[in-house]
Amino acid sequence: MAKSKLIEANEKIAGKVVGIYKKIEDTLVGGYTKIEDAFVDRYLTEEGESVEEAKARLKRENNTSG
Structure with a gap:
């Protein structure tokens, strides 16, 4: 009986810790x-380019040069 209460308490604690970690992450x-x-946006976008397009372009450039 005591063992199952400890297991339940540990599972509760583990659930809360994981939840808090996920929020922090x-x-x-x-x-x-x-x-x-x-x-x-400030330093790497070219004229008329969105942030997402700039990230995709930079990723392509890094993959081809490496």
Whole structure:
């Protein structure tokens, strides 16, 4: 009986920890993406090019040169 209560408590704790980790991860990735988009928009886009198009172009250029 005590063992099953410990297992249930550990599963609850694990679920909460994973949930908190996921929220932190999403926040950090979202923040990084905003910074990356701003950098690409400001310094790497060519005239009339969107951020997504610039990222795709840069990825193609890096794949062909490497």
